Structures are given as structure tokens and as C-alpha cells.
Amino acid sequence: MVEIRLENLRKTFGDVVATDQVNMTLHEGELSTLLGPSGCGKTTLLRLIAGFYTPDSGRIYFDDRDVTDLPPHKRNTGMCFQNYALWPHMSVFDNVAYGLKLKRVNGMKYTKAAIERRVNEALELVRLSGLGERHIHQLSGGQQQRVALARALVIEPDVLLLDEPLSNLDAKLRVEMREEIIRIQKELSITTVYVTHDQQEALSISDKVAVMDHGYVQQFGTPREIYHNPQTVFVADFIGRCTFIDGKIKSIGEYIQVQIPSNQIIAGKSTIDGYPFEVGESVKCAMRPESLYLERTDPRDNEISGTVTRTIYVGNATEVYFEVGGIHAQALLRPDAPVKAGDKITLYARRPDVMVLPLGGVEALRKVPGHPLFTAPAPSTASSNV
């Protein structure tokens, strides 16, 4: 198992910057997700790790090995492509055995018996025992996905790379395969990079999530950190739902007081450790729908008043859409909340639940000294001992 370190990676295609300023450490045995909308550079980053692209600048390390200039076949990564890339002219067995037949360990190759045993083990691992002689086109989508996984795993790769592996499956199968991938990943405890655009998927399977946009990593952290402490407006917006209210900082104390256009004051906290907010700075206050309540729990709670435009009953809750001084806001209330369209309502938000975010996107984080997104990661001592 290896730790992957990415140092200041940059890759352009002509004039298009596909990815830039990538600094990350993907710890050994962890499943890290690259999450973002299409075109954000997540697949480019994955292909840089796999070696299909060479970065314009920056380095890639597997533990202490600099692999930046190694061709794909010397990196010992197992990759699953979005479309599975199963070879239609080979049987399931031959597809899986392919990598083993080519693999050399200290100049030695695997015996026929060893290959057979390992392939069967791999097929067992993905629960496809006995289907080795099938042709690819005789398999269902889920089975094809499993073959692709077995083929990547059988060579005992240092790193498992998954490029939107579930995007071609239907909803039910997707959840099933998701569990399957987590099970196998934990069982083998293999360093895994997983690309997806589905935030639910990312939050539910990952040890770490890297949210990407326009080629930049916006935030890299645990799913909990990403959701509760978004570092940029984009992350807050992309992960889960949020109501944003613009304002200017009035004072900074235990909580940050923000004056919003309606001259009300909203108090919230910064989600960024060490970010130097200044009085008078334009910021955005972000609130999750589920952190707005009908009842006040603390006299210092923020008050937000508006006119309800629409309510949607979704079974376990009521979604309430309302307007606050021209801003569209949303709240998630209990199912029996007595609210209907046209009502004037006042909702309360606890001060720790209001997130004050700087403008300027990910670049603003440069103001934080030594921010990990802009600092080449140091090799962790643990990995160099391995």
C-alpha cells in the first residue's frame, strides 16, 4: 500500500487549464474521492495519477518514489474506466488474467496454475465465480463493472483508480455496487482514488473528499469537514443545499457580525481556521436548510423573516421556500409545520450554524499562511518507514 503525494500539479491542453495547483496527500489505505461538476478537472487528475498524462509541472510521488515520468504500465496502478473498457474479444477469464500474464516479479512470471488460482480468487472477491468462460456481451452492466474491478485488483496494485465506476448503472445497482466497492476496498485496505460527480456517493463512501471546480481543488477533507466547514462558496453550494445572503462584516468577536442589505445583523462563525477576516469586508453568510428552525432556542439566535412562496411535503419533512429581501431561501422543517404559501414566517438560526465565507473563491484561501492547498505536502514519516 502506498501514500500518494501530489505536488503543485498543473496540466493544460492548449490554452485550456485542465487542472492547476494541486497539492494533496492521499493516505495509504484510504479511499479519496475527486468530486466536482463535469469539466472540473477530476478525470484529468486521475489520469495524471495513472500516468496517461504527464503534468506540465509538479511532481507525483508514490511513497518516496517519484513516478511523474513513469509510463502507465510501470506504476502498478489498477484502473477502472467509466465505460469499463472490457475487451470484447476476450472471455471474462482472459480479461482478468491479462494483467497477471504480463506481470513480472523480479524478472519472474506467474505460472499458469498461479494465474488461474488468482483469477478465480479475484472473481470470487467480486462474486462472479463460475462466469470465467462467459463473453463480455453476455454480462449485465453490474457484472461488467465487477469484471472491470476484478481485472484491476488481480494484479495487486499499489493504487486503485476508479473513474466514475457507477455512472452507467441504474439507481438500485449503483447503491449495491457502492457497498461492494467499499467492502472490497476495506478488505484489501488499498489506497483508492475515486472520481465521481455525485455528491451523495462521494459523502457516503469516502475517507476524504477533494471538491474540484475549474481545475482547482477547492477543499480536501473528510466528508464531515466538507459538509460542515466548507471553505469556499462553491463547496458550500455544491455539497448539499445552502441559502446565501450577501453582507458586510460589522464586527469580529466570538462570532462575526454581518450586516445584510436589509440592515439586519446576522451572526455566524468562520469555517476557515486562521482566515484573516476584516471589518468592512464583503462576505456571504451560508445557511443549511436543516439549520433553520421555527422555534427560538437561544435569545441570541439569528432571526430571518420572509414570505413563503411554496412548500413541498416530502414525507419526513416539509421543504419551505421563502423570500427574504429578494433572496430565495430554503428551509427544511418538520413534516407537520403549519406553513403555507403566502404566509409571513420568522425562522431562527443558531449562530454556530451560520457559516461566514469570504468572496474570491479558492484564491482567497491564500491569505491563510501555510494553507495546505497551496503548500507542497511533506512526506509523512509513517510512509517512509514502510
Add this chain to the structure above:
Amino acid sequence: MTTAEEQPAEPELIPARIQDDIKYWLLRLPRGILSVFVRLAHAIVNGIRSFLAGIVSFLRDPIGSIRAFFVKLRRELDTLSTVQLIAVLGVFTLFLVAPLISVVYTSFVDPATGFFTLDHFTRLFGDTNFWPWQYNPDTGEWITYTDTRTVLYAGDLLVIQGWDFGAVLNSIYVAIVVTMFSIILGVFFAFIIARYDFFGKSIVRTVLIFPILATPFIGAIGIKRFLGARGFLNNLFYTTLGWLPFRVELHGLAAIIFIQSLSFFSLVYLNAYSSFMGIDPSLEEQAENLGATGFKLFRSVTLPLAMPGIQAGAILTFILSIEDLGTPIVYYDDLQAQKTLAYQVFSSIATQSGSIDPKGPAIGLILLVFALVGFLVIRKYASLRSYEAGSKGGQWNPRTRRISPQATTLLYLVLIPSLFFALIPQISVIVLSFAKQWSTDAILPDAWTLDNYSVLWAYENVANSINLTLIYGAIATVVIVLLGTSAAYLIARRDLPGKTALDLLVTSPIALPGIVIATGYFTLFYNTPFFPPGGPAFLITMSYTVRKFPFTVRAAYAGLLSTPVVLEEASMNLGASKNQTFAKITLPLIGVSVLAGSLLSFVYSVSEVSTSLILGSVGREQAPMTFWTNEVLNATGQYGGYFNAACLGVLMMALQMLVITITNKILGSRSSAITGI
């Protein structure tokens, strides 16, 4: 793996030695070759089986089947499509199926008595030109007339010729060898162009289209003189440089192999290229990810995935080689070149009188069997092609790799000689057309002139034949467009019963030897209003129509497939009838494809050789340009000989180049339309 720590009972690893790989390879080679043939046989057997199954299911309930057929037909057909269907079937029945049946009939019937006989075939195989192993009943011995000398040496001249096993085996082995050379050349170029980016690639790509320009007929005119005993290469390397100890000349079957390979490899190239480009890049990336590189990657993933395209191109090459009449006819002064099936058919029927020897149809039948089998196999492989496009929409990163300047230099060291060889037919024809005089030891002609071209207008017969050719081609093209669009529309959009058979019928001419069709015209139509003595004009036009039909059909069909049906359904939903929809929506949408296809049909009509030569021989006044090219080549006097014939070849090539450039622009990468499969 979970059990990685456990110690397996037996050693899992053994030394990887290169000699083991080689041994493994050599041991597998025969099996690989065998499996190709087994699969061919399977394809043929399956085709026959499904045909028989159709007949059986018909026989089980003949009345029900016929009724179901007509019910379905009535539902699908309206006035316009009925007319379309009848017109297509009428033309093909009359000018393709009937003549072929007539060939089969003639070859089994004694002209004197009208009874069934195998006499024509026994006579054929009693002829040493055909079958070299003859039994002499007087002595009770087998006598062998084969000639396996390949290198003859006389004075300072080294002649290379082919083995001679009689016409039947000659044609087969020549076709096999030509196919092999074409595969090697075609796949080599296709792979380089599809996978590497290098300086000047677009030029190389354009140049590689040229070989498809000249028919082997025109190429042979150039090569025979250019590479002859006192041609360019010999005068350069023997006379001038003295690098060779003797003059080298290709004769007979060796020359045919050489010329056909250089002409036909582009068919394999085009098909292989589009196959390589059609491979989902992630399939190769996955192999790289698992440790495959270089030749291993090519052999285990790239090549197998491109195989359907390569095989289709190869089979087409095989068929075209076996039916090629142009090359043997240019080399007819060499006895060996006459011993091919195509030439034998030609010589037995191409007479001014129009009377034919019944052994002509018999040879034609043998040719027809080879071609039909090949055609059915093509169809099998062409339909297999769907699996390469089986991508589920991964990220599309072109797999072209930029190579370093050093590698580019190295590549050009290989490319330039091979490209030069590939272009020898074109280069030589062009050089000859401008030659005024060429003394025996000069590398290139001593004096240049434009006067040769006056043959095009000053020699009345030739000038006339050029006009006639254009008229024949134009009429044929108009008919092809009308019927071809109809046929494509019926196949793609109407659920006709038996439409696969219709599809088979209208694309089959690509593989049916022109000489056999021409033979059928003689046996069926000679001395009828269609074919009065000395007046082959009508049948020449019809033969172009039928033979060049597939190009337009395939192009129109491709256009229809890429036009969503919903566009037509929307029109019908708004109240347009099927016919109005066809005229107002479908036709405008596929117009460009049809145009491209019809241009190809036109240009291939104009350069058609085999039917033109055979039908032209009975009515020289009405004979087309290719016939007169051959006449000029063999004539003496003011307008005769290589230089004048080459001018006609250049005219043909210019015409083809113009059309193919236009079509390429229109059709883009859908190059398979050019080969018509």
C-alpha cells in the same frame, strides 16, 4: 489478494525467459492460422444453414408464409415505394440475376443438343492451361505441366516470374499473395497514421489516398515500361550507378502480384484505418495500465479489435484480385499472364463476331463461386464491426502520440521508400505521359513534351470514346441515384419482408466479377434489341449502373442511419404522407451523402475495365475510354504506344482524384463508403 501472505504449496513464480515466449508463439502459430480458416468455414456454413432454415420454414407452411409475406408487403408499401421496389428489382433481375443464371445455364448445357452436360468442365480441366496435371490414357501416366522456376537468367537480364500451376490455381495463389502483401502494407500505414503524430503527417495521409486512384490496369501500363528491362530502376541501378550486377525485370504472374498489391493495399489501408480510429481509447489504456506496451499491446488488444475491418478489406482485395482483367491484359504478351481465370474468360468471349466459346461461361462460373463465397464472408465480417463501436461513452482521448524528431527521421527513412513504391503506378504513368523519347539506357526520358496529350482530341476514336464514356457514366449515375436512393430508403426505413435479401442483392455487385456479368450479357442478350451486333452501348450503360450501384446505396444508407427517424415521424405527425415526408424531409437530409455516393459511382463507372473491354470489343465505335486505352497501348503509328496510353491514364486519374477529394470532404471520415462495403 487476501491470501497473498499464505505460502502456496507450489512456487507461483517461474523465470520469464524470452525463448519460452518465442517457443510458445511458434507453437501457437499453426493453431492461429487454422482458427482463421475454421472461422471462415463457420461463417460460410452458418450462412448456408440460415438460408436452408428459411427454406424449411417456408416449406412447412407455404401458403401461410406467402400470405404473411403479402400482408406485410401491403402494409408497408404505398404507390411510390411500390414503384421504387419494382424498379430496383426489375433492373437487378434483368441486368444482374438473369445474366448470371444464364452463365450458369450455358456452362452446364450442350449448345448442340440442349441437354445437361459436364462436357465444358471436363474440356476445361483437360486443358493444360487450366489444370497442369493431365492423365495420358495411352501411356497411363500423369504428366505435369507446372513451371516453378521463379528466377530466369539470360545475359545481363534477370527475370522474375511467378510459379505456373495452370489458370485456376494461379488465380487463387496470386490473389492470396496479393492479399497478404496488401494486409502488410495497409495495416502498416494505417497503424502509423492512426496512432502517431509527426511532421508532415497530413501530406502522407493525402498521398496515401492516391493508390486508390489508378486501377491496376492503368498502373500496369506505367509499370510495364517504367520498371521494364530498360526502364527507370534498371537504368538507374544497373546502367548508371552499377549497383546491380544485372537488369531485373518482373514478368508474368510476379508482375501481376506486384502491380495488384500496390493498387489494392489502399483498400486494406482505408478499412484498417477506420477500424483503428474506431477503437475506444480506454480499451488500449486499460491494457497499458495493466502493463502492456509496444508490440504486446498492439498484438493482444489493438489488432484483434481492428480485425473485422482488416478482414473486410482483405477479402475485398482477394475478390478484386481474382477478377482483375486489367493487369493480365496489359501483360498479355507474356504467356504466363494469360494463365489467369479472368484472362481466360476474356479471350474465350472477346471476339468481334460475338460468338462465344461455352468454356467462357464455365470459367466464369468458377470465378463466380469464389467471388460469391468471398462476398458472403465480407458481409459476415462487416456486420461484426459493430462490436468495436460498443463503447459506452467513456472519455474520448485520441490515442495519437507525438513522436520525437529523431523518431520522425527514422520513420521517414521507412516511409519514403515505401511511399515511393506505393506510388510507382501513378508516378510512372505521369512520367510516361510527358515523355517524348526515352533512349534505352537513360534513367528518365531524354525529352519531354505535351504533344502526347493530343491523342485525347486529335485521335478521333479516342476523343469520341471519352465523350461516350462520360455519357455512359452520367446516364448510369442518374439511374443509380434514382434507384439507389430508393433501395436505401426501402432497406433503412420500411419493414419489408425479405429486406435483408434486398440489401444483399443491391450490394453484391461490389464482389461479382464484371467479366462474368459481361459473359452473361453475351449468353443472354446477344442479337436481341438490348444488344444488337456492334451496338453494346445500352448494355455498357446498364453494366455500369448495376456494378457501381453499391457505392451510392451504401452512402445513402449511411446517411439514413445517421438521420434520426424522429425527424420523419415529426413530419408525419404534422400531417405529411410518407411520400411527402420522403420528398421534403428525408431527401434533403441525406442529399449530401447521396451526392458523395453518386460521385463515386460515376468515377468508378468511368474507370471500369472488365465489362468495358469485353463489351467494347464487339462494337469499337461505341467502346468506352478504357477499351481505347488498351487499343492505344497496343497500337503502332502516330497515336499508339505507352506514351499516348499513359495520357489516357492521367486523364482518368485526374478525374478520380477530383472526385475522391470532393467526396472525402463531403463524407469526412466515413471512408468505408469509398470501398463500398
